[in-house]
Amino acid sequence: xxxFNRFTLExxxxxxxxxxxxxxxxxxxxxxxxxARDENPAQTxxxxxxxxxxxxxxxNIPDYDEPLQMAGGENNAFTTNDLTNYYIExxxxxxxxxxxxxxxxxxxxxxxxxxxxVQRKVVIEEFKEHYINKPYGDVMHKLRELSYTNHPYRWQxxxxxxxxxxxxxxxxxxNFFFRHYRPINAILAVAGKxxxxxxxxxxxxxxxxxxxxxxxVRNLPVEPAQNAAKFLEIRAKVxxxxxxxxxxxxxxxxQRYYAADLISDILSGGGSSRLHQVLVKEKKLFSHIDxxxxxxxxxxxLCIEGxxxxxxxxxxxxxxxxxxxxxxxxxxxxxxxxxxxxxRVESMLAFEDMGLLxxxxxLAFYELLxxxxxxxxxxxxxxxxxxxDIHREAQIIFNEKNSNTIHYYAGN
Amino acid sequence: MINRSQxxxxxxxxxxxxxxxPYELFKLDNGIPVYVVRSEEQETVQLxxxxxxxxWFESENLIASATNFLMKNGTSKHSALEINEMAEYYGxxxxxxxxxxxATYTLHCLTKHTPDLLPILQEVILDPVFPEEELSTxxxxxxxxxxVNLTKCEFVANRxxxxxxxxxxxxxxxxSNMLAYDALQTESLKAFYKKHYTYNxxxxxxxxxxxxNIIPLLNQYFGSTKWNxxxxxxxxxxxxxxxxxxxxxxxxxxxxxxxAVRIARxxxxxxHPDFGKMLVLNTIFGGYFxxxxxxxxREEKGxxxxxxxxxxxxxxxxxxxxxxxxxxxxxxxxxxxxxxEMERMQKEEIPEEELSxxxxxxxxxxxxxxxxxxxxxxxxxxxxxxxxxENYFYNNIRIIKTITAAxxxxxxxxxxxxxxxxxxxxx
Numbered sequence: 101x102x103x104f105n106r107f108t109l110e111x112x113x114x115x116x117x118x119x120x121x122x123x124x125x126x127x128x129x130x131x132x133x134x135x136a137r138d139e140n141p142a143q144t145x146x147x148x149x150x151x152x153x154x155x156x157x158x159x160n161i162p163d164y165d166e167p168l169q170m171a172g173g174e175n176n177a178f179t180t181n182d183l184t185n186y187y188i189e190x191x192x193x194x195x196x197x198x199x200x201x202x203x204x205x206x207x208x209x210x211x212x213x214x215x216x217x218v219q220r221k222v223v224i225e226e227f228k229e230h231y232i233n234k235p236y237g238d239v240m241h242k243l244r245e246l247s248y249t250n251h252p253y254r255w256q257x258x259x260x261x262x263x264x265x266x267x268x269x270x271x272x273x274x275n276f277f278f279r280h281y282r283p284i285n286a287i288l289a290v291a292g293k294x295x296x297x298x299x300x301x302x303x304x305x306x307x308x309x310x311x312x313x314x315x316x317v318r319n320l321p322v323e324p325a326q327n328a329a330k331f332l333e334i335r336a337k338v339x340x341x342x343x344x345x346x347x348x349x350x351x352x353x354x355q356r357y358y359a360a361d362l363i364s365d366i367l368s369g370g371g372s373s374r375l376h377q378v379l380v381k382e383k384k385l386f387s388h389i390d391x392x393x394x395x396x397x398x399x400x401x402l403c404i405e406g407x408x409x410x411x412x413x414x415x416x417x418x419x420x421x422x423x424x425x426x427x428x429x430x431x432x433x434x435x436x437x438x439x440x441x442x443x444r445v446e447s448m449l450a451f452e453d454m455g456l457l458x459x460x461x462x463l464a465f466y467e468l469l470x471x472x473x474x475x476x477x478x479x480x481x482x483x484x485x486x487x488x489d490i491h492r493e494a495q496i497i498f499n500e501k502n503s504n505t506i507h508y509y510a511g512n
Numbered sequence: 513m514i515n516r517s518q519x520x521x522x523x524x525x526x527x528x529x530x531x532x533x534p535y536e537l538f539k540l541d542n543g544i545p546v547y548v549v550r551s552e553e554q555e556t557v558q559l560x561x562x563x564x565x566x567x568w569f570e571s572e573n574l575i576a577s578a579t580n581f582l583m584k585n586g587t588s589k590h591s592a593l594e595i596n597e598m599a600e601y602y603g604x605x606x607x608x609x610x611x612x613x614x615a616t617y618t619l620h621c622l623t624k625h626t627p628d629l630l631p632i633l634q635e636v637i638l639d640p641v642f643p644e645e646e647l648s649t650x651x652x653x654x655x656x657x658x659x660v661n662l663t664k665c666e667f668v669a670n671r672x673x674x675x676x677x678x679x680x681x682x683x684x685x686x687x688s689n690m691l692a693y694d695a696l697q698t699e700s701l702k703a704f705y706k707k708h709y710t711y712n713x714x715x716x717x718x719x720x721x722x723x724x725n726i727i728p729l730l731n732q733y734f735g736s737t738k739w740n741x742x743x744x745x746x747x748x749x750x751x752x753x754x755x756x757x758x759x760x761x762x763x764x765x766x767x768x769x770x771x772a773v774r775i776a777r778x779x780x781x782x783x784h785p786d787f788g789k790m791l792v793l794n795t796i797f798g799g800y801f802x803x804x805x806x807x808x809x810r811e812e813k814g815x816x817x818x819x820x821x822x823x824x825x826x827x828x829x830x831x832x833x834x835x836x837x838x839x840x841x842x843x844x845x846x847x848x849x850x851x852x853e854m855e856r857m858q859k860e861e862i863p864e865e866e867l868s869x870x871x872x873x874x875x876x877x878x879x880x881x882x883x884x885x886x887x888x889x890x891x892x893x894x895x896x897x898x899x900x901x902e903n904y905f906y907n908n909i910r911i912i913k914t915i916t917a918a919x920x921x922x923x924x925x926x927x928x929x930x931x932x933x934x935x936x937x938x939x
Binding site: 122123124125158159161165166167169170171172173174189191193194196197199200203204207216217219220221222223224225226228229232233234235236268305306337338339340369370371372377379381382384388389409410436439440443444445446447448450451453454455458 | 513515516519520521522523525528530551553554555556592596597600603604620621622649652653656657659660662663664665765767768769770794800801802810811812813814815816817831837838839868869870872873875876877879880883884886932
């Protein structure tokens with residue numbers, strides 16, 4: 101049970117406080133309700149590029165990192181398709197430094213041309229490092245494009261292509277900032293050796309006078325139900341054939357999401373999971389196989405990806421996967437197996453809650469989903485899933501018409 | 513109106529008292545030491561068994577890591593699947609790892625499940641049988657993984673640079689290869705296991721919210737017999753054979769859009785008086801986000817997504833390794849800038865403001881690292897396994913708080929000489 105207090109400033113900034121007296125540290129987490137899904141299809145990668153620019157100096161503070169390091173703090177940030185999250189961890193005595201820094205960059209950035217120029221290059225190198233100069237590095241991008249026809253989950257946070265990042269202009273940066281980076285679109289979570297009174301006073305002092313901004317109303321293209329299987333073949337200079345299959349699942353706030361999540365654990369959560377046991381250990385069709393889903397706020401994808409053992413034919417490998425999925429569709433799983441994946445979730449949540457940073461991140465995330473208190477109800481949502489739910493959802497999710505398949509062949 | 517240009521007052525690093533929470537030490541009936549750090553906050557437990565079974569002690573390449581990996585894949589009573597099922601039923605993570613010196617088995621679980629999981633852990637440690645089929649699947653899959661990794665410039669670069677520094681026959685420089693996987697035999701794994709995973713070579717580190725009867729439980733499963741007999745492991749000193757050439761350019765992928773840059777030199781181990789001081793110099797140079805290298809090569813020039821300098825924590829001999837993946841066209845320029853930054857460290861004293869920033873950053877970072885019992889036991893483990901105690905830890909804290917710019921400059925003059933460095937670019 102994670103305890104917290106919550107209040108909202110007049111400008112709409114939502115603040116969550118989690119008091120933990122056992123640590124000497126404090127975490128200040130600022131979540132902005134903007135991610136790659138909010139980008140213009142002709143300017144993808146912008147939310148993430150913007151995250152880099154947030155470290156290029158703000159209106160009153162030329163350098164963000166130096167004063168924080170001076171206060172013994174560390175920081176980082178991440179951008180997903182759904183949101184952008186910034187966090188600081190520092191000794192609790194120096195908490196105010198974090199408020200000073202975060203509030204100034206919420207007030208306004210310095211918008212330096214030099215910072216934009218350099219960060220464009222840095223992000224391009226990041227793009228190359230993770231998506232171009234890696235074997236199979238292009239596949240998630242291709243899989244998204246294949247699976248989504250309308251929804252902006254069609255592209256990854258890094259962007260659809262290098263040119264989008266290369267062409268970003270300072271005016272775009274300014275517009276983006278004043279549209280999304282306003283108190284009304286942000287959630288502040290403060291955790292650690294702090295008191296709610298102290299956080300209230302600091303929040304009022306540093307964030308209170310920032311103009312509220314306009315509430316960003318999200319109106320994204322809706323992804324229509326997929327009604328025919330889709331297929332793509334790729335040949336690339338990689339050493340092994342690989343197989344990828346993606347299936348549409350449910351939005352994060354839908355109870356069926358939890359069944360889909362447990363299905364991915366049944367298939368590949370650990371050494372006793374079905375895909376690993378049958379396809380890697382027994383049939384030796386794959387040297388590695390994994391099933392994971394995006395965990396995204398809008399309806400995401402459940403992906404199975406495997407590397408084929410040399411000499412195994414693609415159609416045999418695919419048949420192997422298909423048989424495992426059909427077992428889930430045809431038979432109710434044993435009670436003990438369902439209990440196993442639920443126990444796994446219980447344990448995973450407990451280990452996640454150990455970290456102060458993770459508690460602060462999660463409180464802000466659940467508040468974005470609608471209520472920070474959801475965090476404490478998460479395990480109940482998993483506990484409610486029945487064997488029959490798994491059976492029904494396996495039939496729906498793994499319906500051939502809902503599938504997107506990539507055959508990735510080694511060779512030129 | 514608040515003055516936003518004015519930073520709030522801060523408490524300085526030198527004023528923070530950094531305390532390493534002590535451990536409790538128990539001895540099991542057969543003498544196995546159990547190091548314990550308790551906490552009440554969460555219902556979680558971490559239990560680690562450590563053996564001197566790292567690659568240092570292997571007579572054939574990969575024996576140590578294969579033994580460590582496959583202990584979990586079958587006992588005389590249960591198959592790999594059954595073992596995984598039993599552990600995973602309780603939501604536990606049973607992980608293993610093999611390093612240069614030591615090999616470990618670690619159990620992470622909820623407090624309430626600890627008593628149910630210890631018998632499984634016991635089986636894996638005391639009764640593995642190394643089935644032939646498990647070995648052949650392991651070999652096949654590891655070779656496939658290696659084939660994929662060999663297409664990555666950074667993987668290839670990491671293999672080469674350690675080979676240059678320590679020699680390809682030394683455990684620090686020896687790397688996996690297809691032939692070595694093919695040569696693995698269950699008989700050699702069994703022999704290695706028998707010799708290294710014995711009761712008298714075992715140390716146990718445990719942290720978290722422990723069941724009240726944890727010591728009796730450990731005694732029941734690990735303390736009541738002299739399992740696997742008594743073996744005295746001799747740790748031979750092994751000769752280092754660094755490369756003669758210093759400068760290498762390797763083309764791994766003619767279409768590569770980036771190159772992996774490595775600039776490295778050997779450096780004395782943690783027992784040398786310069787080691788603790790070098791940790792500070794290294795942080796300034798390339799050890800944190802605001803480092804000289806990051807500022808120049810990422811934030812100023814945009815050549816890379818990140819550049820870091822690290823000090824190896826190896827026991828016999830350490831090394832300084834500067835590493836980055838940079839745009840193909842700017843790899844040579846990156847190398848030149850790294851040397852320029854070294855030269856600047858040698859010629860100019862570090863400004864007091866930068867030094868004090870790094871002191872504060874390092875102390876803050878250590879404070880954060882000591883947060884929670886799992887982190888504290890980790891610190892103790894590193895000290896204990898290297899035959900050190902809290903004095904070493906507190907001495908390093910003292911160095912961070914008191915080292916002078918003049919000392920650091922002298923250190924740079926001694927250790928940042930271009931001609932001592934191996935230089936590698938893999939595209």
